[in-house]
Amino acid sequence: MKGYLHFPLRTNFLFCLLLLLAEGHAQLPNISRGHLSGSFESYTQFYQPDSKINAILPQDRVGSNNYLKLDYNYNRIAVGIQYESYLPTVAGFPFTLNQSKIVNRYFRYTADKFTIQVGDFYEQFGSGLILRSWENRQIGINNALEGVKLHFNPLPYLNLKGVYGRQRKIFDYANSVVRGLDAEIDFSKLRSNIDPKTRFTVGLSYVSRYQQYTGPDPLFPATVSAYGSRAEISGKSASLSLEYVYKTKDPTPVNGQDKTSGKALLINASVTGKNIGLNLSLRSLENFDYRGERDAIGTQLPVNFVPALTKQHDYLTPNIYVYNAQTAGEAGGQVDLFYNIKGKRNRTSRVAINFAQYRGLSNKNDIFSISSNKYFSDFSIEWKKKWSKSWNTTLAYHNVYYNKSVVEGGIHDNISANILLLNALYKYAKNRSFRFEVQNLFTKQDDGNWAAAVAEFGFAPAFNIYVNDLYNYGVTNIHYTGIGGSYAKGATRFAIGYGRQRAGLICVGGVCRFVPAATGITATLTTTFNN
Amino acid sequence: MRNLLVLGLLTFAVIPALSQNTLPDVKIRNLDGKEVSFSSISSAKDTAIVISFWATWCVPCITEMETLNDQYSEKQKEIPFKILAVSIDDARTISKVKPFVRGRGWDFDFYTDSNHDLKRALNINDIPHILIIKNGSIVYQHTGYTPGNEEELYTKLKMK
Numbered sequence: 001m002k003g004y005l006h007f008p009l010r011t012n013f014l015f016c017l018l019l020l021l022a023e024g025h026a027q028l029p030n031i032s033r034g035h036l037s038g039s040f041e042s043y044t045q046f047y048q049p050d051s052k053i054n055a056i057l058p059q060d061r062v063g064s065n066n067y068l069k070l071d072y073n074y075n076r077i078a079v080g081i082q083y084e085s086y087l088p089t090v091a092g093f094p095f096t097l098n099q100s101k102i103v104n105r106y107f108r109y110t111a112d113k114f115t116i117q118v119g120d121f122y123e124q125f126g127s128g129l130i131l132r133s134w135e136n137r138q139i140g141i142n143n144a145l146e147g148v149k150l151h152f153n154p155l156p157y158l159n160l161k162g163v164y165g166r167q168r169k170i171f172d173y174a175n176s177v178v179r180g181l182d183a184e185i186d187f188s189k190l191r192s193n194i195d196p197k198t199r200f201t202v203g204l205s206y207v208s209r210y211q212q213y214t215g216p217d218p219l220f221p222a223t224v225s226a227y228g229s230r231a232e233i234s235g236k237s238a239s240l241s242l243e244y245v246y247k248t249k250d251p252t253p254v255n256g257q258d259k260t261s262g263k264a265l266l267i268n269a270s271v272t273g274k275n276i277g278l279n280l281s282l283r284s285l286e287n288f289d290y291r292g293e294r295d296a297i298g299t300q301l302p303v304n305f306v307p308a309l310t311k312q313h314d315y316l317t318p319n320i321y322v323y324n325a326q327t328a329g330e331a332g333g334q335v336d337l338f339y340n341i342k343g344k345r346n347r348t349s350r351v352a353i354n355f356a357q358y359r360g361l362s363n364k365n366d367i368f369s370i371s372s373n374k375y376f377s378d379f380s381i382e383w384k385k386k387w388s389k390s391w392n393t394t395l396a397y398h399n400v401y402y403n404k405s406v407v408e409g410g411i412h413d414n415i416s417a418n419i420l421l422l423n424a425l426y427k428y429a430k431n432r433s434f435r436f437e438v439q440n441l442f443t444k445q446d447d448g449n450w451a452a453a454v455a456e457f458g459f460a461p462a463f464n465i466y467v468n469d470l471y472n473y474g475v476t477n478i479h480y481t482g483i484g485g486s487y488a489k490g491a492t493r494f495a496i497g498y499g500r501q502r503a504g505l506i507c508v509g510g511v512c513r514f515v516p517a518a519t520g521i522t523a524t525l526t527t528t529f530n531n
Numbered sequence: 532m533r534n535l536l537v538l539g540l541l542t543f544a545v546i547p548a549l550s551q552n553t554l555p556d557v558k559i560r561n562l563d564g565k566e567v568s569f570s571s572i573s574s575a576k577d578t579a580i581v582i583s584f585w586a587t588w589c590v591p592c593i594t595e596m597e598t599l600n601d602q603y604s605e606k607q608k609e610i611p612f613k614i615l616a617v618s619i620d621d622a623r624t625i626s627k628v629k630p631f632v633r634g635r636g637w638d639f640d641f642y643t644d645s646n647h648d649l650k651r652a653l654n655i656n657d658i659p660h661i662l663i664i665k666n667g668s669i670v671y672q673h674t675g676y677t678p679g680n681e682e683e684l685y686t687k688l689k690m691k
Binding site: 275342386 | 553554555556563564565587589594621622623624626627629630632633634636645646651652653654657660662669671672673674675677678679680682683
């Protein structure tokens with residue numbers, strides 16, 4: 001107590017008031033004081049030279065990405081900030097920076113029929129094919145818009161959205177503006193307010209980007225517009241949705257100064273029953289790269305979102321040959337089937353089958369001219385079986401075709417690979433578990449065969465240790481060995497690992513992350529609080 | 532400087548103690564695509580609500596959900612609670628969510644948060660992430676899943 005007695009009177013008074021308020025809270029539990037939420041995330045790597053895997057070795061051998069976020073809402077008002085600190089950025093990140101800054105701040109007011117947000121915000125129209133601003137820290141994307149966004153529900157069946165702003169460009173802003181309008185009509189609510197068994201909705205969107213043009217061409221499009229329409233019908237056990245987006249001409253280095261328009265068509269259908277689900281996605285697009293600045297490439301300043309519609313893999317070897325959507329032109333789709341067979345005493349078998357294939361277009365302006373040039377295909381079947389309360393296994397087979405020249409550029413052989421994978425979890429006590437994974441990728445092309453193994457011990461509720469190895473025994477004879485562990489308590493988690501890492505998605509110790517190629521120590525600390 | 536210190540104390544010690552209720556009013560969607568308000572679905576008075584953030588591509592999430600699913604009806608007889616499973620699958624995989632959960636035979640209340648509005652509002656870094664809400668307040672959170680973590684969840688659910 002002596003510590004603050006010599007504070008100036010005002011401060012002292014304030015401090016006492018705070019204590020009083022804190023005490024008062026115990027007696028007046030019904031008074032709402034709002035909700036404070038925050039998080040901190042630190043991803044730090046210490047690198048060592050490793051010429052064998054061509055690891056990126058930064059000059060000072062340390063990379064650290066740190067994020068602090070605070071959000072507070074009280075009744076209809078919400079405010080928040082995000083602070084980012086790169087000391088400097090981790091190796092392999094899409095940009096290099098040695099700086100800290102408050103990058104996002106917002107104020108939001110929510111009324112009965114509208115919400116207005118000023119400052120930095122995220123938004124998505126439809127599936128994001130026309131507009132998506134989002135954040136993904138692992139891959140280094142944050143294209144939040146800084147400006148104003150308005151959501152307006154004038155009628156129960158009508159949902160309107162408007163956005164106006166400039167995109168975030170690392171620690172700066174793009175020198176362009178993005179404007180968008182979206183309207184969604186729920187026809188099933190036109191006549192009654194009761195939730196119907198079948199929903200039918202139609203959406204219309206308009207997005208435009210203006211970036212000043214100072215070149216000599218009087219007809220050059222400084223403003224690039226996109227028009228989107230979508231419709232969805234969904235019932236208890238089936239749904240069908242269609243989305244079509246047209247984009248005006250937009251000559252850029254990415255599309256080779258193409259002076260024609262771009263188009264995309266996305267169709268999705270699904271059927272579900274008890275213990276069974278089937279999904280079909282078809283997508284065809286051409287000249288569909290849409291960015292905030294004409295010179296932007298890679299992960300920089302996307303306006304829309306064009307993900308690869310394939311199975312997103314969660315193990316080591318299937319993540320070696322991963323497809324990337326080809327915005328210049330592609331057509332294809334995927335089908336998924338999920339079903340389970342209930343066994344005796346909860347001994348369920350769960351099966352997942354996926355088939356995806358993408359091809360080029362024979363006429364670059366016609367999204368229906370599917371060519372014979374295959375870019376990618378993937379067939380996989382996964383069988384997960386619970387054998388007893390303590391044992392369960394996953395067995396999977398993949399057949400992959402990968403056109404490396406198209407996906408990665410350059411001239412390479414096309415790759416055909418087969419993958420076999422076994423994952424087993426043994427729970428030998430109420431809070432003790434052992435997991436192991438063995439897998440092999442067989443191919444005659446590229447780097448040849450790969451084998452991988454993971455062993456992991458879990459000591460719930462807090463600890464986890466693992467050792468893994470990914471071994472290329474076809475061409476390079478390189479072992480990517482890693483060892484590490486984690487400690488989690490409540491919403492705080494600390495993980496540390498040492499070893500070689502190949503670029504890709506890795507899921508160990510309870511979470512999944514994208515990581516770049518490197519050798520050294522990786523330490524991760526994440527924490528969240530909600531009060 | 533001292534004012535700053537007090538302000539710091541205010542933020543990190545006192546506001547959390549004062550704060551109650553009013554969970555963020557963020558819109559998420561149910562599996563039919565209908566928008567629902569998070570604060571309304573999580574404000575049940577008589578039953579504890581477990582929110583589980585997961586995705587179709589996250590193996591530890593699926594292991595956790597399967598464990599919870601296999602014990603769900605049995606545990607519900609002991610403790611009044613329900614599980615709201617919020618998928619953070621984005622446009623890449625969101626169309627698989629409904630066929631996936633039906634095909635797995637899971638039995639929770641499902642929602643999607645495809646552009647991560649709710650994930651951001653609750654400051655969730657990684658998945659799986661689980662929360663318990665009682666009377667409109669978040670009383671427990673856990674990030675990551677190690678087999679056996681569900682025991683801690685049930686213990687916390689039983690606590691008054």
